[in-house]
Amino acid sequence: MHFPMKTSYRDDLHLFKDRSSVVLYLFLFAFLIALPFVTGDYVQSQVTFVFINGMVAMGMMLLVGHTGQISLGHAAFFAVGAYTSTVLEIRGIPFLPAFAAAGALSAIIGLIIGLPALRLKGIYLAMATLAFSFIVEEVIVRWSSVTKGNRGMTVPDASIFGFKVSSVTHVYYLSGVVFWLVVLVIINILRSRTGRALGALRDSDVAAESMGINLAMFKTAAFAISAAITGLAGALYAHKLAYISPEQFGIMLSVEFLMIIIVGGLGSLHGAVFGSIFFIVLPQIIVTVKAYLPQKVAELPVLDSATFGVLVILFVLFEPRGLNGYWVRFKAYLSLYPFYRRGMFRRSRIGSADLIKH
Amino acid sequence: MALFTVKDLAIHFGGIRAVDGVSFEVEQGSVFTIIGPNGAGKTTIFNLVSRINDPTAGTITFNGQDITRIPANKVAKLGIARTFQNIELFDNASVLQNMMVGRHIHIGTNLFSEIFRLPSVTRAEIESRRRVEEIIEFLRLQAYRDSPVGSLPYGVRKMVELGRALAAEPRMLLLDEPSSGLNIEETDNIGMWIKDIRDMLGITVLMVEHDMRLVGAVSDRVMALNYGRLLAIGTAGEVQRDPAVISAYLGN
Amino acid sequence: MNEFFQQLISGTAVGCVYALVALGFVLIYKATDVVNFAHGEVMMIGAFLGLTFIDTLHFPYWLGVIAAVACMTVFGALLNRFLLRPLAGQGILSVIVVTLGLSILLRAFASVMWGPETFPLETPFSRKVVRIADLVLSQEHVAIIVLTVLLVAALYAFFRYSRLGIAMQATSENQLAAYYVGIPVNRVHSMIWALGAAIAGIAGIMLAPISFVQVNMGYVGLKAFPAAVLGGFGSIPGAIVGGIIIGVVESMAVLYLPEGFNNVAAYLLLLIVLMVRPQGLFGVQTKRRV
Structure with missing residues (x-):
C-alpha cells in the first residue's frame, strides 16, 4: 500500500498526485519522443490520429462530461478549424497565425451555438447542435468560391518560421506538442474556479446560481473552449490528411466523437484519451480477427462501424464508467493490494453516462 | 434599520396566491x-x-439595497447564501470541492490566468482552501473531506450543504x-x-x-x-x- | 401557380411521412422517456421489409404492407424489451448514445441483408396521376396524404375509445399512477414501441416510391426532430402538424430559395423555433422545483 504524504495545501495543488505518477509520465514522454526513431510511418500516423481525436475528445469531455451539455455538432467545429487553417494557408499565411485563427473562429462559432444552449438542456441541445452541424456542412458545400465545394481542397504543408512540416514524423511531433499543451490547458481550467463552476452547474444549476455562478457565462464559455480545442484539432487533421472535403465532416463524425467519450468514461480526461486510443486500435484488432472469421463475415464492409455500435451499447449497459472505470479499478487494485475487494466502486457514479440527468 | 426587509411581498402561480402580501424585518x-x-x-x-x-408584487431590501429584481x-x-429543503449538492464532487464552489464569489481569478496557472491563481486557491478548512473543522467534517458527496449519509450531506453556504462568507x-x-x-x-x-x-x-x-x-x-x-x-x-x-x- | 400547388402537394406528402415518423417518435418519448435517435432507421427497416414481402416474395401489395407492419410491431416490442428497458433510470445521454449505436447497427444490418443498392418499390399508385382542373398531381402523393389522414383518424379513435389506447395515455401522463391503478406499465411500454415501430414501418413503405428503398433513407428520420420540436415535443397533434409544416417549407425552399436551402430548411426552422419559442407551437414550458 502507498500513501502520499502531504504537508501543506500547496502540496495538494500539484499537477501530479505523487512522485510515482511523475515517473510514469516521464516514461510516457520519453516513449512518445523516441517513437519515430523505432517505428515507421504507419505507427506514427496512428498515434497522430490518437492525438487529434484525443484533443477533440477532451474538448467534448469538458463540455459534455464536466458541464453536462450534450453536443452532436462537434464535427462542425472540427470542419471550421480544418477549413479555416487550410483556406488561410493556401493564401500564404504561415501555420501559426492560421492555426490560431482556426481556434478563434471555432470559438466564436461555439459562442454563437452556445447562445441557444443557455435556454436548452439535454435533448433539445443535442438536436440544436445536430441541426447546426448539418447547416455548417451545407455551407461548406455551397460556398465553393472559398471551400471548393464538394471537390475538396489540397492542404499545403504547414510552415512554422520558414520550417516546412512535411513528413509524417513532423506532423507527429507537431500534433504531439499541441496535444500535451491542450492537456495542460484543460487540467488548469478544471482545477480552478472555472472548472468547479462547470461541474457545479452540471450537478445542480439552482444551487450553482445561488452560489453566485453566472450560468449563462459559464455555459457559453464551456462551448467556446470546447469548440476552440476541436477547431485546433481540425486544423491538425487537415494537415495530417493533406486533403479535406465536406463529406469527411458529416454527422457520423459527431456521433463518433460522442461515442469516444462514452466508451472512454464520462467525466475524466483519462477516459477521453483511452476512448481515442480504443477508437484507433479497434479497426486494427478487427483486421487481425478477420483472418479467423468465415470469409462471408470478414468481407462485410460495415464490420468496423457495426462492431463499434455494438461495443458502445454494451459499454452503456454493462460498464457505464467506460474504459476509465477499468483503469481506476486497476490502479486501486495495485495500491490496495492485497486488500482490494470486488464491488468497491459500485456506489460511485463519477465517469458514467448517468452523470447527466436532465 | 433592519438588515433585511420584506414589504407586501406577493406571488401568484396561476390562480394560487402562494405568498400574499407578507411583510417582515x-x-x-x-x-x-x-x-x-x-x-x-x-x-x-x-x-x-x-x-x-x-x-408579483412587493419589495425585498437587503442592507439598504433593493434586491427584488x-x-x-x-x-x-x-x-446572502442558502441551503435547500431537499439538498442541492454537487453530487459528483468531493466535500472539499463543494465548499470550494461556495468560495466562487471570493476567488477573483479569470479564465486567462487559470489557463496559464499564474501565481495569483495558486495564491487564491490556497487562500480559499484555508478558509474552507476552517469550516470543515467548525462542522467536524474532516473525515469526509475527499469523499464524493453523492455517497455520503443524509445527515452529513446536510452539514456539507451548510458548510458550502458558510464558505460564501454570507x-x-x-x-x-x-x-x-x-x-x-x-x-x-x-x-x-x-x-x-x-x-x-x-x-x-x-x-x-x-x-x-x-x-x-x-x-x-x-x-x-x-x-x-x-x-x-x-x-x-x-x-x-x-x-x-x-x-x-x-x-x- | 400550378407549379406552386404541385410543390405544395408533394411537400405535404413528404411532410406526412415526416409526421408519421415524428408521431411514433413522440409517442415513444412521451410514454417511456426514450428519445429514439434510431427511429429513422426503424422506418428504413420497415421499408426493406415491405420490399422483401412485395418484390422478393411476390405478395400482393396490400398483403405485403400488412405483413411488413406486423413484423414491425414485433420488432418494436423486442427493441424495447431487450435494449431500452435495461436502460430504465439511466441518464438522457445513455439513451441518446444507445439509440445512436442502434441506428449504426440497423444500417449495418440492412446493408448486410439487402445490400447497399437503391431499390424501387412498385405500388398500385406508381406512374398514375390525378387531374383536378388543370392540376396534374402524382397519385402516389395524393395516396400518401389520404392514407395519413385515415391513419391519424384511426389512431385518434384508438387513443380516445379503446381501453389499451387510454391505458397508453395514462402511462404517458403519469407512470407511477398508472402502475398503481393496475396498468401493466412494462407491457404497455412494449406495445407503445410496437405501435411506434409499426407507424414508422408504414411511413417507410409510403416513402419508398418517393426516395427509393436504401440503407441511408433513415436520415429522413432526423427530420422527425424538427417536426417534433416544432409541435412542442410531446404533443402528438403537434408532431403531425410540425411534420407537414417541415415538408411544405422544404418544398417551398426548392421553389423560392437558392439551391441548398431545401436541404437545411428543416434544421434552420428547428434552430429558429428553439431560439424563439422552445416550447414549440403547442407545448408549455415548465420549471424544475426546488
Missing part, C-alpha cells in the same frame, strides 16, 4: 424563523429572496428546514451550530423550520404563515400561543 445578528403548515409559502419566500421566482447569480455576492444565511430528515441528536447539533453561526460568526439567520423544539431553542423572532398570509409574528412563545396559529395547525 430581520435584525442584524438575529435568528428569524418562518413556520407554518405545508403549503404555507415558506419555501416560496426563500425562492423569491434567492431570485429563483419573480414576485436582481439576477439570481448576483444574490450571493451581496452576502452576512445572512437562509436555512430551508435544516432539521428535516435528521434524528434527534443531529437536530440538537444543528441547534448548537445555528447559535454558533449567529454568535461566533455574526451571521444573521433566516430559517424555515418545522421542529418547534429547535425553533424555540434558537429563534429570536418567529413568523407564522398560512396560505401565503401572515398569521402572527413575535417571540417563539408568543407565536405558539397565538389562537390563529393554533387553529391553523389543529384546525377549527
